[in-house]
Amino acid sequence: MIFDATVIGYIAAVCTTCSFIPQVFHILKSKDTRSISLAMYSIFVLGVFLWFVYGVSVQDWPVIIANAVTLMLASIILTLKIRDLLKAKLAVKGNNGDKQLV
Numbered sequence: 001m002i003f004d005a006t007v008i009g010y011i012a013a014v015c016t017t018c019s020f021i022p023q024v025f026h027i028l029k030s031k032d033t034r035s036i037s038l039a040m041y042s043i044f045v046l047g048v049f050l051w052f053v054y055g056v057s058v059q060d061w062p063v064i065i066a067n068a069v070t071l072m073l074a075s076i077i078l079t080l081k082i083r084d085l086l087k088a089k090l091a092v093k094g095n096n097g098d099k100q101l102v
Helices: 005-018 021-030 038-058 061-097
Strands: none
Touching (some): 038 061
């Protein structure tokens, strides 16, 4: 049995897109993004956005759907990472302001 290339595309899209779901749930549950690379996710989100634009331009539905969902999931991870970095910086600034000079 020979698979249609579009069917293979949809199956690949589901597999790669769903791979981000456990990471999103793990971060939401643990509230810990320390091991997530800001640079990696920033570059990845940009790349996925460009794949989405490409998919729209060539009207390739597996590419469009997969990258739209992946963009959403990866953007959630990136947003949580940035939020945690900003919280940590504010906490450090707050602690430094509490020090008294003797």
